Amino acid sequence: MNPVLEHLCAHRSERDFSARPVDDETLAAVFEATRRAPTWNNAQNVSWVTVRDPRTKAALARCSGNQAWIERAPVFVVLLMDFHKTELAAGRHGRRQLVLDNVNSVLIGALDTGILMGTMMAAARAAGLGVCPIGGVRRGMDEAIELLRLPRLVAPLAGVCLGYPHAASKVRKPRMALEASWHPEAYDRERVAEAIDAMDADMDGYSRGLGREGAQNWSDAVSSRYAADAYGGVGPALRRQGFCFEWEEGV
Amino acid sequence: MNPVLEHLCAHRSERDFSARPVDDETLAAVFEATRRAPTWNNAQNVSWVTVRDPRTKAALARCSGNQAWIERAPVFVVLLMDFHKTELAAGRHGRRQLVLDNVNSVLIGALDTGILMGTMMAAARAAGLGVCPIGGVRRGMDEAIELLRLPRLVAPLAGVCLGYPHAASKVRKPRMALEASWHPEAYDRERVAEAIDAMDADMDGYSRGLGREGAQNWSDAVSSRYAADAYGGVGPALRRQGFCFEWEEGV
Numbered sequence: 214m215n216p217v218l219e220h221l222c223a224h225r226s227e228r229d230f231s232a233r234p235v236d237d238e239t240l241a242a243v244f245e246a247t248r249r250a251p252t253w254n255n256a257q258n259v260s261w262v263t264v265r266d267p268r269t270k271a272a273l274a275r276c277s278g279n280q281a282w283i284e285r286a287p288v289f290v291v292l293l294m295d296f297h298k299t300e301l302a303a304g305r306h307g308r309r310q311l312v313l314d315n316v317n318s319v320l321i322g323a324l325d326t327g328i329l330m331g332t333m334m335a336a337a338r339a340a341g342l343g344v345c346p347i348g349g350v351r352r353g354m355d356e357a358i359e360l361l362r363l364p365r366l367v368a369p370l371a372g373v374c375l376g377y378p379h380a381a382s383k384v385r386k387p388r389m390a391l392e393a394s395w396h397p398e399a400y401d402r403e404r405v406a407e408a409i410d411a412m413d414a415d416m417d418g419y420s421r422g423l424g425r426e427g428a429q430n431w432s433d434a435v436s437s438r439y440a441a442d443a444y445g446g447v448g449p450a451l452r453r454q455g456f457c458f459e460w461e462e463g464v
Numbered sequence: 465m466n467p468v469l470e471h472l473c474a475h476r477s478e479r480d481f482s483a484r485p486v487d488d489e490t491l492a493a494v495f496e497a498t499r500r501a502p503t504w505n506n507a508q509n510v511s512w513v514t515v516r517d518p519r520t521k522a523a524l525a526r527c528s529g530n531q532a533w534i535e536r537a538p539v540f541v542v543l544l545m546d547f548h549k550t551e552l553a554a555g556r557h558g559r560r561q562l563v564l565d566n567v568n569s570v571l572i573g574a575l576d577t578g579i580l581m582g583t584m585m586a587a588a589r590a591a592g593l594g595v596c597p598i599g600g601v602r603r604g605m606d607e608a609i610e611l612l613r614l615p616r617l618v619a620p621l622a623g624v625c626l627g628y629p630h631a632a633s634k635v636r637k638p639r640m641a642l643e644a645s646w647h648p649e650a651y652d653r654e655r656v657a658e659a660i661d662a663m664d665a666d667m668d669g670y671s672r673g674l675g676r677e678g679a680q681n682w683s684d685a686v687s688s689r690y691a692a693d694a695y696g697g698v699g700p701a702l703r704r705q706g707f708c709f710e711w712e713e714g715v
Binding site: 214215216217218220221222223224226240241242243244245246247248249250251253254255256257259260261262263264265266269293295297298299301302303305306308309310311312313314315316317319320321323324325326327328329330331332334335336339340346348351360361362363364367370371385386388389391393394395396397398399400402405406409431432433434435436437438439440441442444445447448451458 | 465466467468469471472473474475477491492493494495496497498499500501502504505506507508510511512513514515516517520544546548549550552553554556557559560561562563564565566567568570571572574575576577578579580581582583585586587590591597599602611612613614615618621622636637639640642644645646647648649650651653656657660682683684685686687688689690691692693695696698699702709
């Protein structure tokens with residue numbers, strides 16, 4: 214198999230980082246690949262803060278829902294959607310970023326942050342690092358904005374723990390069958406319904422393999438998480454940062 | 465340099481596809497890597513439709529803002545945020561996806577779609593294909609939803625043209641300096657302001673290299689695009705598909 218495809222297929226998350234530091238040269242190589250990924254209109258509405266300070270990492274670990282591996286990782290990267298760059302560009306030409314009044318702005322920012330985040334994780338693993346993606350950084354969005362001193366039009370969307378793992382994790386979480394995601398010509402609901410039974414069974418096997426008897430299967434785990442919502446602060450925080458997502462219009 | 469890092473750094477977009485078809489085995493290898501990328505809570509709220517039908521491609525090219533390379537590419541992939549999967553999971557356990565009432569749902573969907581899209585593009589290039597990312601698929605979101613027969617809680621966020629280029633593009637679009645995106649410990653506005661002059665100069669040089677004298681520089685081009693908004697249909701289309709993004713609350 215092509216080594217790049219093999220590398221991409223081998224993604225796994227690491228949470229058990231050693232104290233071995235990550236030097237700036239390694240980060241620079243990873244971020245050079247990140248920077249080369251494409252963005253909407255080449256507008257580059259993505260930035261990231263690298264956090265090494267133990268106090269900041271501890272605060273971010275707490276406000277991300279007590280995720281201890283954020284503290285344990287020598288570097289925690291917080292990925293930002295960043296319309297401050299294009300605000301400066303608009304200022305040079307006396308223009309207004311009308312695009313910000315529409316939920317499409319949040320889609321631009323989040324999609325491009327995701328493209329760069331996927332690239333960053335693949336690059337970091339290629340540089341010998343372990344990675345763990347963190348969505349919980351949005352859980353305490355206000356606090357993260359303050360800790361990282363983010364200006365208006367910049368918001369933290371996700372994080373990546375970076376470091377050298379003690380021992381590379383041997384297990385990979387199961388995924389739904391390819392047929393549940395890849396639809397030829399039009400969306401086919403049947404493919405999705407069929408895949409959930411298999412996914413639940415795979416997740417049971419995975420949990421047993423880790424000695425976690427009685428763990429929730431996939432549909433139970435994901436639906437119980439999605440039936441709760443600890444992210445009520447996200448909307449207000451985004452609005453305070455200058456994102457409108459058509460708030461003022463009628464339905 | 466590490467060959468995977470080199471591969472990731474070498475991203476460029478291709479728009480001049482030959483008629484050579486892309487077989488399903490090649491797509492399956494690309495999509496296997498895509499499927500292995502991580503998602504929020506392993507919830508896998510991402511799917512994609514592959515379009516080969518010339519009429520559907522022509523319709524999508526038109527409603528994406530007349531992007532002819534969508535028609536020319538033998539395969540056009542439309543990436544979807546997909547909460548239909550987790551809706552079925554919730555139904556199995558008598559739960560409601562409360563998460564959908566919050567703009568965070570749209571961030572989950574768009575970020576994860578971006579992560580998988582970045583992985584898909586890197587994988588496709590590794591398989592010898594050329595790629596061109598398409599954000600304009602949201603421009604005619606309603607029409608794309610109908611063409612691809614998307615159920616409730618599924619929405620098209622972006623596309624990727626896939627095919628074998630006539631001749632690989634030799635140029636790469638400039639990017640802002642790494643310092644404009646990589647902030648140690650806290651966001652530093654100075655770094656961003658300084659990078660824009662360099663970016664404008666680089667873009668001028670790039671345009672001249674292509675024989676496009678008098679083309680807009682970066683800040684002019686991006687700010688003129690962002691001063692207009694052809695994406696007013698995105699919010700209403702997302703609401704019709706079942707996404708609320710805190711619409712009903714007061715500010």
